[in-house]
Amino acid sequence: MTLEKKIKPGSLDTGPDEGGLSRRDFFTAAGAAGVGAALAAGGGTEAAASPIASSSMEWDYEVDVVIAGGGCAGITAAIRARDAGASVLVVDQNFDLGGRMLHSGSFLSLGGGDAIQLRDMAGEADAEGFITVPPVEDPEELDDSVDLLFTDVTDWSIVDRKAQSPYRYNDRELMRAWAENCPATREFLMANYVRFTRINGTHGGGGLSRARAPYCFLMLGDRTDIRAGTITAEDAGVADPERTSAMAPVQMEDASTFVGPGAVRNGVALARPLEFSAREKGVHFMLNRRFTDLIREQPFEGRILGLRASYSPRIHPESGQRLESFWQNGNVDERRETITIRARKAVILASGGHAGNPEVRAMFYPAMREPAFPTSGMALQGPGGQDASALIAGLRVGANLSGMQQNLSYPTTFHIATRLGTRDAYTDMMPGHPTFAFRGSAGLAVGNVGFEEFIAVNQVGKRFFNEVRLPKRPGANRYPGDGGAPNRGVAHVPNDWRNCRSEWVREMYNYDHGLDAALAMNEGSTAPDYHSGPIWAIFDADAIERTGWELRFPYVNENNGYYFQGDTIESLSRQIYMNHPFQRVPLRYLSQTVETWNGYVADGVDPEFEREVDAPMYAISRPPFYALSIMVVWHDSYGGLRVNGRQQVIDMRGQPIPGLYAGGEAVGGFNKHGLGKGHVHGFIAGTHAAAELG
C-alpha cells in the first residue's frame, strides 16, 4: 500500500502531517471524497508546465504505476499491474471510465488458440452455464495458433479495398508480442468478470483466416450484479427504446443467438466488469483529470518520473452540476487545477489516439483538419477524448512515431455517418445518460439506403456527389474469395502474391470516394484554411411520407443546430446559416440547386452525378422542407507513438525511454481495429511496468 499524497511546501492550508499520510489512512479513514474536498480549497496553481524534473521537484501524489487513460488498454494495464502487487493510479480526462470500450460493440478479436476458441471448438458451454446455444462456427474455423495469427497480421499480401496495404508495414516485433499474448489476455479478461459469447467470425482488420471474435455479454436479471453476471433491463438500457442508463450509455444489444435467451451484449459487458474488478482490487482512479505532460529527468534523457495532469470537469449544460462516475469507490476526488504524480515504476500512456484533435489529425492527412467533423463518441468522451495527449506529450520528451501512413488504410478510420441530425453521429446515448445533453439529439439512423431520399449539399448549397454512393465505405481487407469471413471462398494462402494481384484488387475495389468530395474545397472555402464546411441532407414532406422517418425528439432537436425545418428553401437556408456553429457562409445556391434537381427528376436524368443509375429520384417540392446535418466521423488512430514488444515507448535513436509504456490507440505501427489491440497492449504494458524496479 504505497500510494501517498505529497503536499508541496508552501501550500496554503495543508499541514506537514498530511504529507506523510499513507494511502491506507487516506482512503479508508477519511474517504476519498472528503479529503478531496479539503484539498480542493488549497490547490495552488501549478507553475508553467515543464517536462523537466529538477532536483527540487515536489510531487502531489506518488504511486508505483501511473496510467493515463481508463479505456480498454488503461484498465487492463491497471488490473494487471495491481495483480502483480503494484499500487496503481489511473487518471482519465472524462467523468467516468471506459473510454471507447464502453460504447463499443464488445466484439473482441484475439485468437492464437485462445480459451474461447478452444471452448467453442469442443462445443462446450461456459463455466457458469449461461451459454445454451451450440457453437456458431465450425471447429476447423476455430483451429488457430500463435504462429498463424502472427502470419495473418503481418501478411504483406493483403491489401484493403482501397488497394492500400494496412498489414504490410505493421511493426513485426509489436505484432509478434501481440499474437503471443492474445491467449493469456483472453484468460485474464475472463478472470476479471468478462463473459464471452460464442465466437461469431472475426474483426475486420484483425486477421481474417480464423474465427476469433466473440462478444461480451451479461444476462438480463432482477438485479445488476457483476459477480453473478446479471444486469437489469433498466441498467442495460433495453427497458425503453428511447432511454439509456447511467451504467450503459449505449443500449445493449440482443445476444440470444450467441448465448441463449436473455443475454445482452456490447461494451458495457466488457467495460463495467473490468472497472468493477479494478475497483475491487484496489486500483485508484482520478477522474475529471486530463493528462497533459510527462516529466522526465532531462528533456530528452533519463527516466520518466511521472506526469502532470489538469482538472477537466464536465459540467452538465442544464443543471450546472459536475458529472459523476457511475461507481465511486476508489476515486480520488482531487480538484486542484494542476497536479503532479510521481510514478516509482512506470507511466503507461493509454489515453487514446488523435482523432478528436483537428490540428494533430492534419499531421496524418490534411483533409482531416476541418473542425466541423468530430471523432466518434465525442459527446460521451467530451472535449478531451482522443485529443492526442499521449502523442503530444511523447513528442515533447523525445519519443518517436510510427505508422504515420496507416491512418488511411482501414475503413473505420473515417467515413460518412448514416446517422443524420446530430454532431455525435456515431455513439448512441439517449436521454437517461448524462452525456445526452452534449449531443442534444440522438440523430436519425437512415442507413445507406436513406441517402436515396434526399440531395446532399455542401456549405454553399451545391450538390457535390452522387448521394446514393456518398455513404459507401470501403469494406475490410479481404482475401480472394467471398466476403470478409474466415474459411469462406477460396482457400487462403498467406503471403501469396495473388492476394494482391491487380485482378483481385479490381474485383474487391468498390469505393467511390464520396468522402473526399465532401471534404473538397468549394466556393465557400477561403484562405488560409479553405475549410470545406458542413454538409446537409435536404428533403421535403414527401420524403417523410415515403420513409416514415420520425423527426421528433430525441432523434432530432430543433434547438441544437443540426436539424432545421422551413416552409421555403430560402427560410431553410437562412436558419442553417444563422444557427449552425460551423456554417461559415450562406447556402446561397440552395434554392437554385433544388430547382435544378427537380428538373432532373422530371427528366429522369441527373447529368451531374448520374443518380438515375443507382436509385429512383424524388422531387423536393412539398413543404415543409427539412435539413439534417451529415457528419464525417473520424475514428481510429493507427499512427502514434512507436513502441517495442514490451510496449516501451521508443525514442528517436531507437532506444526505449526508461519508465514509459504505451498501448492502444496511443500507439502506431499496429493497423488493427478494435479492442483486441488495446487489451493486449494493456496486458503487456501492465506486466512489464509492474516488474520495473521502483
Added chain:
Amino acid sequence: MGLTHARTMTAVALAASILAPAARAQGADGANALAAGQTLYEANCAICHQSSGAGRPPAFPDLRGNDILADPYVLVSKVAQGLGNMPPFPTLTAEEIAALATYVGSAWGNSYGAPTEAEVAEILADFDPPMAPRSIWDGVYTEAQAERGAQVYRAPCGICHGTRLNGAPDDNDMIPGPALARHNFLRIWDGRSLGMLYTYTISTMPQSNPGFLPPEDYAAIIAHMLAVTGAPPGDAELPADAWELGHIQILPAP
C-alpha cells in the same frame, strides 16, 4: 428496368405483358432466344453468378467453362428444382429455360449448346408440376411467425440491417446493410421470388457465418420482413422450403 422484365417473364399469370409474348413468339429464332436468355439471366441469375458468369466460388459457381452446363438434365433440373445454394425457379416455362440455357451455353466463351424447348419440357415432366403462383400480398405468412422472426432477427441481422430493417446498423461498428423492408426492399427484389430470397439469405447471411440458423428461422425472418413491409398475414406459415417459396413473388404493393 430489367427486374420488371424478369417479373413478366417468370410469372405465368402475367404472360400477357409486353416482353414475354415477344420473347416467346420469336423463341425459334436463335438470336432472339439468346437475347431473351440474357434478359432472364440478368434478372434471375446475375445476383449470384454475376453478369460476367464468374460467380463467387465456392458458394456461387463460376459458369465460364463449367462442364456441368454440358449436361442438359443437370442444368434443367437445377434451374427448375434448385439444389443447395441454387434456388429453384419452378415458374419458368420450358421455353424460358431453353432460352436461358442457350445464353449460358454460349456466353463468356462457352460452347456447350443447349436443349430445345421440347427437350426441356421432357425433363420437366420428371418433376412435380408448378403450384399456382402467388405474391407476397396474398397473406403468405402468419402473424405468430413474423413475431418469432422479429425475435430471431435481432441479434444476427439487426447488427447490420437495424432494428427497423432500414439498413441502419444497431451496432455502429458495422457497415450499413441493405434495407430489408418497405419501398427500398420492394424495389431491389421486385419480380424475384421468395425462393430466391430464402436461398440467397441462407447462403450469404449472416456474412460472418452464412446459413448457421435453422431453416425455419430464415423463413420466420422473411415473414418479419414482409410484415414490416406491410404485406398482410394469412392463415398458413411461410414454409422453409425453397421450391414452395419459389412460387411466391415479390411485387409492388397492389
